[in-house]
Amino acid sequence: MLGTARLRYWAGLVLKVLAVWFAKVLLQKQPIMSTFVDDEIDVIDGVESEDEVDFVEEMRLPEEKKVDDRLSVGSRTYGCKHYRRRCRIRAPCCKEIFDCRHCHNEAKNTNEVDDSKRHDIPRHRVEKVICSLCDHEQDVKQVCENCGVCMGEYFCTKCKFFDDETEKEQYHCDACGICRIGGRDNFFHCDRCGSCYSNALQNGHPCVENAMHQNCPVCVEYLFDSVMDISVLPCGHTMHQICLEEMNMHSQFCCPICSKSTQNMSRVWERLDQEVYLTPMPEEYRQKKVWILCNDCGTTSDVYYHVIGHKCLRCGSYNTRSTCPPSQSRRAEPRPSMGMLPEAIESSVSPNPAQPGRTLAAEMSAE
Numbered sequence: 001m002l003g004t005a006r007l008r009y010w011a012g013l014v015l016k017v018l019a020v021w022f023a024k025v026l027l028q029k030q031p032i033m034s035t036f037v038d039d040e041i042d043v044i045d046g047v048e049s050e051d052e053v054d055f056v057e058e059m060r061l062p063e064e065k066k067v068d069d070r071l072s073v074g075s076r077t078y079g080c081k082h083y084r085r086r087c088r089i090r091a092p093c094c095k096e097i098f099d100c101r102h103c104h105n106e107a108k109n110t111n112e113v114d115d116s117k118r119h120d121i122p123r124h125r126v127e128k129v130i131c132s133l134c135d136h137e138q139d140v141k142q143v144c145e146n147c148g149v150c151m152g153e154y155f156c157t158k159c160k161f162f163d164d165e166t167e168k169e170q171y172h173c174d175a176c177g178i179c180r181i182g183g184r185d186n187f188f189h190c191d192r193c194g195s196c197y198s199n200a201l202q203n204g205h206p207c208v209e210n211a212m213h214q215n216c217p218v219c220v221e222y223l224f225d226s227v228m229d230i231s232v233l234p235c236g237h238t239m240h241q242i243c244l245e246e247m248n249m250h251s252q253f254c255c256p257i258c259s260k261s262t263q264n265m266s267r268v269w270e271r272l273d274q275e276v277y278l279t280p281m282p283e284e285y286r287q288k289k290v291w292i293l294c295n296d297c298g299t300t301s302d303v304y305y306h307v308i309g310h311k312c313l314r315c316g317s318y319n320t321r322s323t324c325p326p327s328q329s330r331r332a333e334p335r336p337s338m339g340m341l342p343e344a345i346e347s348s349v350s351p352n353p354a355q356p357g358r359t360l361a362a363e364m365s366a367e
């Protein structure tokens, strides 16, 4: 009988040890950062309910809760006009402290009057950050070693980049070598153009060697790491979205680099067809012919001269310019009309007294 009692005692002990061990394992499964808790639940059963969150909260040790609370202190309340973040950077170049690299560049480049002091920050060489909550200066890291606050919910070790606004969906592209926004899944890296492009462009965008490693042809800012939206034109050349809109406002619808149309112009060409039809040339000009080069398809053709414009015989575009006959063209290449209106639009704006002041911009925006 003594044997059974002892057995029962040992079995009870083993059960107790198991229970304690099981509870410990469960607790250790909880990640340290609160932002990941929701993800963890998703992984378990794909459903996220308030009850489950409460349950997980209850299972956590008080110290872990304290660490989490500390990490999120001041989120989105610190930073500059460029980024919400909880640290400032020590510029490796001039050793001064700035909120971010844009603040540095504005102070040391855009606003600096003394030419010899002008410079950009070497962004990847930033080594020291200063916590905005406790002012402690330290090597670049995500969590402040002094006060335990998370200095940026998004953090890239390679770019030394911090940002609390994770809804921008920042991601680091290794091929670009910098962080971009918009979500990794929505972009692909084009090796020839040398940048991340929207998935919408994946099938059949015209690749232009290093298209993104150039300055915007309008405002001459370097495009590759510009924080403004960039447009890829049908010709493959790139410029700021806002600069393209500016061009459209001034009735400029051709690429400043190659003169091809910057958008689908078919409705404008139809309108010009009608106008050419409705505006017969005076008798003495009717048989006059001119050679034109099409900016859109590159075809040379000879067409009847018309004051409104000249239509390419191959693709129907009025984005054409006069050129020499083919026999002479090898000797004298016509000067490209850099950033100018297509000849057709230009001539249809002014010399037609029947419609004073008409511009094609109004027609474009009505579409």
Ligand SMILES: [Zn+2]
Pocket (backbone or CB within 6 Å): 091, 092, 093, 094, 095, 104, 108, 119, 120, 121
């Ligand atoms: Zn500097």
Ligand SMILES: [Zn+2]
Pocket (backbone or CB within 6 Å): 131, 132, 133, 134, 135, 136, 144, 145, 146, 147, 148, 149
């Ligand atoms: Zn701190």
Ligand SMILES: [Zn+2]
Pocket (backbone or CB within 6 Å): 156, 157, 158, 159, 160, 161, 171, 172, 173, 177, 178, 179
């Ligand atoms: Zn990065």
Ligand SMILES: [Zn+2]
Pocket (backbone or CB within 6 Å): 173, 174, 175, 176, 177, 188, 189, 190, 195, 196
């Ligand atoms: Zn990329």
Ligand SMILES: [Zn+2]
Pocket (backbone or CB within 6 Å): 190, 191, 192, 193, 194, 205, 206, 207, 208
């Ligand atoms: Zn490409």
Ligand SMILES: [Zn+2]
Pocket (backbone or CB within 6 Å): 216, 217, 218, 219, 220, 221, 239, 240, 243
């Ligand atoms: Zn621009």
Ligand SMILES: [Zn+2]
Pocket (backbone or CB within 6 Å): 233, 235, 236, 237, 255, 256, 257, 258, 259, 260
């Ligand atoms: Zn172009």
Ligand SMILES: [Zn+2]
Pocket (backbone or CB within 6 Å): 294, 295, 296, 297, 298, 299, 312, 313, 314, 315, 316, 317
């Ligand atoms: Zn053409």
